[in-house]
Amino acid sequence: xTEVTQTPKHLVMGMTxxxxxxxxxxxxxxxxxxxxxxxxxxxxxxxxxxxxxxSINESVPSxxxxxxxxxxxxxxxxxxxxxxxxxxxxCASRNRGGGSPDTQYFGPGTRLTVL
Amino acid sequence: QKEVEQDPGPLSVPEGAIVSLNCTYSNSAFxxxxxxxxxxxxxxxxxxxxxxxxxKEDGRxxxxxxxxxxxxxxxxxxxxPSDSATYLCATEGTNAGKSTFxxxxxxxxxx
Numbered sequence: 001x002t003e004v005t006q007t008p009k010h011l012v013m014g015m016t017x018x019x020x021x022x023x024x025x026x027x028x029x030x031x032x033x034x035x036x037x038x039x040x041x042x043x044x045x046x047x048x049x050x051x052x053x054x055s056i057n058e059s060v061p062s063x064x065x066x067x068x069x070x071x072x073x074x075x076x077x078x079x080x081x082x083x084x085x086x087x088x089x090x091c092a093s094r095n096r097g098g099g100s101p102d103t104q105y106f107g108p109g110t111r112l113t114v115l
Numbered sequence: 116q117k118e119v120e121q122d123p124g125p126l127s128v129p130e131g132a133i134v135s136l137n138c139t140y141s142n143s144a145f146x147x148x149x150x151x152x153x154x155x156x157x158x159x160x161x162x163x164x165x166x167x168x169x170x171k172e173d174g175r176x177x178x179x180x181x182x183x184x185x186x187x188x189x190x191x192x193x194x195x196p197s198d199s200a201t202y203l204c205a206t207e208g209t210n211a212g213k214s215t216f217x218x219x220x221x222x223x224x225x226x
Contacts, residue, residue: 004158018127020212040219040221041217041218041219042216042217042218043159043203043214043216044205045214048213056213088156090158090159092158103161103164104149104161104214105150105161105163106159106160107158108158109156109157109158110159
């Protein structure tokens with residue numbers, strides 16, 4: 001099973017709402033990622049968890065809060081977002097977090113619209 | 116200057132054509148080179164992963180890396196309408212799995 005799943009597929013929220021994005025993988029991967037992708041742009045790295053510890057935070061605003069409850073799950077908690085945060089949010093996982101030949105698998109993404 | 120520059124496209128070719136997609140990179144510390152395919156409204160899918168200079172072939176796809184000129188290419192033979200997608204090149208050094216992506220090239224293969 002080489003699948004990364006993400007829920008929900010689509011999310012519409014107001015600027016005062018609190019919501020969460022969820023990501024799950026059962027490949028035994030120890031590194032999990034959150035990316036943000038705007039239309040016609042490449043994915044932008046937001047956070048990396050390696051062995052369930054936050055290892056990279058790309059200076060993302062605090063209205064985005066990641067959480068890694070266990071090695072299979074990754075959450076992204078959203079609060080007080082702005083309309084410019086509307087984007088496709090991608091989760092990815094890989095075996096060892098880089099530095100060696102291993103494959104990064106992306107989920108299908110959650111399309112977020114902030115009104 | 117961006118660390119990874121990708122030929123912008125868009126690219127439109129007839130079915131059966133050979134397609135060449137290209138990127139250059141500036142950081143000589145990059146050691147791993149990837150090509151992803153992304154269909155509209157989907158997540159990227161890894162197509163090819165190479166470590167060293169040279170060619171790597173997988174079916175109709177060939178990835179080529181020239182570290183001396185910092186140039187990476189993806190060739191698609193006998194292109195099909197199902198190849199219509201955005202292709203992203205990406206590179207990595209040894210820094211905890213942080214990929215640097217090109218901006219992507221959108222390919223349309225017309226029947």
